Amino acid sequence: MSFPWAQAYEPKTGLTKFLDERLPLPRFVYNAVGAGYPVPRNLNYMWNFGVLAGFALMLQIVTGIVLAMHYAPNALVAFATTEHIMRDVNWGWMMRYAHANGASFFFVVIYLHIFRGLFYSSYKAPREMIWLLGVVIFLLMMATAFMGYVLPWGQMSFWGAKVITGLFGAIPLVGEPLQIWLLGGFAPDNAALNRFFSLHFLMPFVIAGVVILHIWALHIPGSSNPTGVEIKGESDTVPFHPYYTAKDGFGLGIFLLVLMTFVFFLPNFLGHPDNYIEANPLSTPAHIVPEWYFWPFYAILRAFTQDIFFIPAKLLGVLAMFASILVWFFLPWLDKSPVRSGHYRPLFRKFFWFGLIPTMLVLFYCGGAPAEEPFVMLSQIATAYYFLHFLVILPIISSIEKPQPLPYSITEAVLGSDKKPVLGENASPAV
């Protein structure tokens, strides 16, 4: 954050001078996302997704608050008020479709953000805290999205809630009482719907709080970059504004184009038809599937079909599903390679593109498919690889791999050699 060459904030108008002495908010913004924040000059488009995630979060909060004005979290009318929003509320259909598809694209953005971090090992020192807070955000997002999906009280809402809360029942001894306590009953009903609504409204603000910590932690070392070589001097950086504000603005345009194409032309493409049937505890859908962004983890959950000694298969599945995300917490200490970027790690790169990515795609596909062969067997192989990748392969690679030579600096990587004038006489940065 505080590189010595960072441009200094100078209040110019009467108002900003007044504010600067009393509540230096403009100074804060200038140093956080303005010209006072030097950023590596070589960030590629994978570094756009943090800002997009922040935008998606705000979009969810705004559309969600409007929806909450018209929705009633009561099992008798929840489905009907959702239809009321679709039919009678002015622009209600747009708000609901924007919120539902916004959630999906929030996850698209977050998955790209996470896999950027995995490829460029952004989780390594000194950025462990950014990563850890990120994993916390991801867990909170999953909980929020799960509870949000229950609110329209369709068939998948109900049965998804039943299956997922049923997982707590797998915990030995306390499982069943815990499940009943969480639901406020033996099965999802009014009590569960009410508390899910309350928590679904609350959690985005908790996420926003953790995002603030995430960005605070980011501003201590500053962003990493595609070379993974830390900033050495002024020529390695450009001021955040206008360089990255402009680039993020363009990225935002693309994001909105894609999102709005879905909102207006394919609003139900990512949803499940069964959720347009009102919840019915007496009729089980043929295939209960969660929303697409949970499919990889759902596949891991269902991959365990055999007990091991005294551990029932269901409990193993639950443990594995939670463990599959919890392993991310340990990545900074599992991957000991001194080199960050996958560009300079030949072995790591191979396992990333030919191991991890296909595995995620297989898990994704199998999680959405019915629990039949060959999908179960495929997801079992993929699950095994998933755990081996993070917990066995990654630590071993990081000790045996011989990294390729790194550039001396970001400037050298960009220009071929360092110590050349960059922001030369004829090219002063616009502020």
Add this chain to the structure above:
Amino acid sequence: MIRIIGILAGLFFALGVLWSFVTGAFTAATEGFGEETAEHAFHEHPLDLELSSDGPLGTWDVPQLQRGFKVYQEVCSACHGLQYVAFRDLADLEYTEAEIKAIAAQFQVPGIDPDTGESVLRAATPTDYIPSPYPNAVAAAAANNNAIPPDLSLITKARHDGSAYVYSLLVGYSAIPEELKAEFPDFSTPPGLYYNRYFPNLNLAMAPPLTSDGQVTYEGGSPTIAQMSEDVAAFLTWTAEPTMAERKAVGWPVLGFLLFATILAWLAKKQIWSSIKPSRKD
């Protein structure tokens, strides 16, 4: 230390799931992937159905929606309600206020006698929702061999490829095909059910509702079963999302504006970055 515990945990989960895999593979090798069923072999995907509301430029074909409503009113409404569609919504189909009042008055809804306070049935008004013919689910089940006719408001959104599915179901009744009988001699259609190749388990509890051409009289003609089926599928596409045409119409200016703004943002980005080229080489 973390790495040793990590490797052990990784091996635990990997070997655990591989144990499941080996057991599953052994079962599959000895017993195969399960037997082929009649439902799986003879269930067909819906027929192609083209409606004017399809696609990104879709708009309602109002005369078709009116014909579809007529089919619904004369045939389907004997068993199915439209609980999310109010009579006033029919204004979208370009019925006049007087026509809507007259249509509503043909339906009976539960009400309260203003003089005695007793529960009665009264004629519906435009603000009422299109009622189910049954007073409750028990009555609906009792009248239909224990199968409850679903509300149709959302039926075309509640099924994969819903509009085509409704159309296909209405034209898809037949006798059990000879090949099916040959391949699955145990398969049968129990009394009170009807063979339909577009229904997931092939035996549908709804008797064929459209049985003869001209069953519903159209202005100036006697429609085929396929025509009536298509029209009512179009109508039920509207009931599932009356705001669909508006949505598509609004989408274009939104995308147009965003495209314009994105191009401007791209040009601004290029302009700003041009001062420090080359920007990246890795």
